[in-house]
Amino acid sequence: MFQKILIANRGEIALRVLRACKELGIQTVVVHSTADSDAMHVRLADESVCIGPPPSRESYLNIHQIVAACEITGADAVHPGYGFLSENAKFADILAAHNITFIGPSGDHIRIMGDKIEAKRTAKRLGIPVVPGSDGAITEEKEAKRVAAEIGYPVIIKASAGGGGRGMKVARTEADLEVALQTAKSEAGAAFGDDAVYIEKYLEKPRHIELQVFGDGSGHGVHFGERDCSLQRRHQKVWEEANSPALNAEERARIGGICAKAIADLGYSGAGTIEFLYENGEFYFIEMNTRLQVEHPVTEAITGIDLVHEQIRVASGGGLSIRQEDIKFNGHAIECRINAEDPRTFTPSPGTITHFHTPGGLGIRVDSGVYSGYRIPPYYDSLIGKLIVHGRNRVECMMRLRRALDEFVVDGIKTTLPLFRDLVGNPDIANGDYDIHWLEKYLAKED
Structure with missing residues (x-):
């Protein structure tokens, strides 16, 4: 069992993980931004380390600061909670390179499931039922029309790297498809730095x-x-x-x-x-x-x-x-x-x-x-x-x-x-x- 776990998150999930650690007799370290100095998880942890100013990219998403906090405090594992770096394969890899355990799956599995197209391929290979749709990214309108005709309208276009509804558009007819495709690609590129999209059958009342x-x-x-x-x-x-x-x-x-x-x-x-x-x-x-x-x-x-x-x-x-x-x-x-x-x-x-x-x-x-x-x-x-x-x-x-x-x-x-x-x-x-x-x-x- 671990001796000391660093909790790389904030708010209710940081407190939730902290409580579990205490019940298991494990020492806790929390990291926090300057905006969270008075947070409850900071008050209750065995140790706390301020890792930067309020913006997430300078604190809770700052991998180097979090790894440094692990080394300073001697934490032998990191629990990422949800959000922030919890599904960041690079973070998991860097922790492994520093002999710090990431409490989660391997970087490879994070990468596979973080790419919606690859995740769908993997799910299909593993026998998990999938929504009918394209086998990979759709790049051209002609290809989009072919796939949509095969699976039937309405269809939904989704960002491969996305989530939370961004880069997601519904086309109910072929006439809708061109605008939906271009809008989804544009939104995906702006939100995730990757404009790859794919098409699936749109379910009406799931x-x-x-x-x-x-x-x-x-x-x-x-x-x-x-x-x-x-x-x-x-x-x-x-x-x-x-x-x-x-x-x-x-x-x-x-x-x-x-x-x-x-x-x-x-x-x-x-x-x-x-x-x-x-x-x-x-x-x-x-x-x-x-x-x-x-x-x-x-x-x-x-x-x-x-x-x-x-x-x-x-x-x-x-x-x-x-x-x-x-x-x-x-x-x-x-x-x-x-x-x-x-x-x-x-x-x-x-x-x-x-x-x-x-x-x-x-x-x-x-x-x-x-x-x-x-x-x-x-x-x-x-x-x-x-x-x-x-x-x-x-x-x-x-x-x-x-x-x-x-x-x-x-x-x-x-x-x-x-x-x-x-x-x-x-x-x-x-x-x-x-x-x-x-x-x-x-x-x-x-x-």
Whole structure:
């Protein structure tokens, strides 16, 4: 087991990893920018190192500063959390060159899954069902028209190196295709420095289902069930739940078995999430995230397994602590992402929190690094906390969530709490009857 882990992140995920380290008796080091000197994870860590000014590129994305912090403090491993450098293959390679363990997969696996085209090829080779589409990057309009005619309209053009909805355009007819192709390429080049795009069949009313997987790097893999992340705004997840209201036990076991075998065959090490669009009983691979997900707590709630403990164990060479048959699913869990944003316009709302009170009681968990008097800096993601609720079934979970949202108080800034109070009372949400387009349509009606 590691002696000292450096946490290369901030906010609630840094605090989440810090807590896991303390439970395992591992010393902690956190890095921070000058804007985060008063952050909760900085206050609670055994050691902290300031690595630069507020801009991420000069601090949390500064690989040389982070490696230097490891050497200064004697940290023998780095946990990257999510975001920032968590899926940076170069970072993983540099740490390995300095004999520092990256708590995550190899640089090679990060590279494979970070390229959407190569990830799709790999998924297909491993037996994972994929969306019909081009085998590689599309460079010319003529080629785009040929592929679109083969798979049928509507089609969606996606950035190979992208995510978060950038470089993503829908074409419903051949007449739409030229503009969609050029716009997607232009957006992809501007956002990611790579204008490569590919084409897939566009599904009209899919759900977004993802499988939590783990590999030990030695040919063994397991899955921890699925999460339903269909409630999204601009391709960003807002509300996640496990298990999905749309799947039955047979479907769960089938797709879970496919994913666990794929991870084993790939020789993958650590946590990963295989993401699908799901429509009419069929799963279609869209991407794999080679890191811990924001929404991992709902999986922990229904399995009772600490996924960060498992990450650390695997990275230290201890292998997986559980077999597939040991993983049982208990009840239902929902996570709401609480952002410092206007609940109607979603404009960021940095500022000082004057009063912060979290809900409590059976089945309630709040992951947050903020507190009364904390000033939210304007430089980073607006996520300030996650409310995770667990119940014996979905009905109990929803009732508990309603109560928890009523108790949650954040004063001094605007947050998305009012949005969730609306959603929890909506009949479609109560019935689990929604898809990836539902929330944006709902918000458009509200306007």
